[in-house]
Amino acid sequence: MNTSKKILLLISILLMAAIVLSACSPAETPTAAPEEPVEEEQPPPEPEEPPASESAELSLWYHGAGNDAERAVILQIIEDFNASQDQWTVDIEDFPQATYNESIVAAALAGDLPDIIDMDGPVMPNWAWAGYLQPLDLAAGALDGFLPGAIGEWESETYSVGLWDAAKGMYARRSVLEDNGIRIPTLAEPWTGEEFDAALETLQATGDFEFAFDPGMNWTGEWYPYAFSPFLQSFGGDIIDRSTMLTAEDVLNGEEAIAFGEWWQSLFEEGFSPGTSQDAADRDNGFIDGKYALQWNGNWAAVPALDAFGDDMLFLPAPDFGHGPKIGAGSWQFGISADSEHADGANAFIEFAIQPKYSAAFSDVLGLAPTTLEAAALTENYAPGGPLEVFFGLSQAQALIRPPTPAYLSAALSFEKAMADIANGADVINALDAAVDEIDADIEANGGYGFGE
Numbered sequence: 053m054n055t056s057k058k059i060l061l062l063i064s065i066l067l068m069a070a071i072v073l074s075a076c077s078p079a080e081t082p083t084a085a086p087e088e089p090v091e092e093e094q095p096p097p098e099p100e101e102p103p104a105s106e107s108a109e110l111s112l113w114y115h116g117a118g119n120d121a122e123r124a125v126i127l128q129i130i131e132d133f134n135a136s137q138d139q140w141t142v143d144i145e146d147f148p149q150a151t152y153n154e155s156i157v158a159a160a161l162a163g164d165l166p167d168i169i170d171m172d173g174p175v176m177p178n179w180a181w182a183g184y185l186q187p188l189d190l191a192a193g194a195l196d197g198f199l200p201g202a203i204g205e206w207e208s209e210t211y212s213v214g215l216w217d218a219a220k221g222m223y224a225r226r227s228v229l230e231d232n233g234i235r236i237p238t239l240a241e242p243w244t245g246e247e248f249d250a251a252l253e254t255l256q257a258t259g260d261f262e263f264a265f266d267p268g269m270n271w272t273g274e275w276y277p278y279a280f281s282p283f284l285q286s287f288g289g290d291i292i293d294r295s296t297m298l299t300a301e302d303v304l305n306g307e308e309a310i311a312f313g314e315w316w317q318s319l320f321e322e323g324f325s326p327g328t329s330q331d332a333a334d335r336d337n338g339f340i341d342g343k344y345a346l347q348w349n350g351n352w353a354a355v356p357a358l359d360a361f362g363d364d365m366l367f368l369p370a371p372d373f374g375h376g377p378k379i380g381a382g383s384w385q386f387g388i389s390a391d392s393e394h395a396d397g398a399n400a401f402i403e404f405a406i407q408p409k410y411s412a413a414f415s416d417v418l419g420l421a422p423t424t425l426e427a428a429a430l431t432e433n434y435a436p437g438g439p440l441e442v443f444f445g446l447s448q449a450q451a452l453i454r455p456p457t458p459a460y461l462s463a464a465l466s467f468e469k470a471m472a473d474i475a476n477g478a479d480v481i482n483a484l485d486a487a488v489d490e491i492d493a494d495i496e497a498n499g500g501y502g503f504g505e
Contacts, residue, residue: 107138108140109140110167110168110398110401111142111168113147113152113155114170115147116384117146117149122414128410133401136404140400166392167389167393167398169388173204173385174278174453175460176206178458180209180211181501185387187210188211188402190399191403194406195210197426198424199381200451204382206456212386215410215411217421218351218383218421219379219421221368221369221370221442221446222347222368222369222370223348223367224346225345226365228345229366233254243372244372248371251264251346252319252324252346256323261344263323263325264344266325266335266338266344266347267319267325268348269325269328269335269475276464279348280471281467282380286372287311287373288306289312290309291460291463291464291467292457297501300487301492304484305481313470315373316471316475319475352420354367355440369446370450377450378450380454408422409430411424415431416432421444421447458502459491459498462491466491467487
């Protein structure tokens, strides 16, 4: 690994423990020395036959310690896989999500990665570039029909695949829109930017809601680029220029991006949306409690909303601000470490895990989108005519993955800061220019991350 890669990896770790590997071998049984020397060397004893080989252990690291519902499905997959054959045995180790990525980086630097790595989709290109991962080797056609956001690709190779995908929509109540004369948008005819802005003005003016629109400012970190960059992209900008992956200039601070920034700031200046001081409980329950008329949220929160409002509940497409409606894509996925000594077994496990029945099981317990239509047909909510079927259509029609470049890890932090600063009243152009400078400096410091060579 070159020096620049090491620098990028080390900056995200505050403390890394040294990992000491020890090995031991069975002790040999000593033999008594002969009482008298012999003139000829005795031949060594015949070695004992080794015991019958046991199944090879496959280590799997998982990011969701404490997420009992998700973990139960993963444990069921592992149990089923282990019982289905006798070549490999998968063992799982749990980590809290907040420290998971740091644990992976630390293990990579120490040469102690597991065989199977659970990873967030947008992180994958950085880890593949850094040499943590190897391409998957699944059977031909294994990923046919998958939602694009569930497949992780880097340099024309597939490195990861997910058992679900996350999708977003505009949460609304039919009665609220109809009572206020607001058109109900469809996938074929989403709201225009002008219609959306007019709807916010109308809803705020009713006095029935504390805020017309909740974008989710309390959910920081990866939520900001996942949730808010699609608005930027619909305006015509982006976090990084995807044509080269070498700069953010003109896409994060060009005319379209500035127009987005000004619109974004207006949400808070006009009092349409809660700002960065939003209470966590309000973010989680404010729409159901009636504080917000509209809410930008993911399919993982859809079931409680359905329980609260039933047939009155709507999950609407993203508005079109001029360059098509966009939503984020890409969630947690499985990959294989570059140093795995059992890549054949790891591939076998991943191929086993992506069966439709397991994708359906995750969907039923988490509310997330299954990866294929076959899996969707097995679910409670995403089957044809189901109340969450709309999210599958949104993923197919509007989903855009975050920029697939190793630079994304740093760029996401710069974008998050710019969004928070603008929401808090910072000068739009200065905030965007500062983000571009940070992103471009990181790309330059790392030799373009392999692009442009």
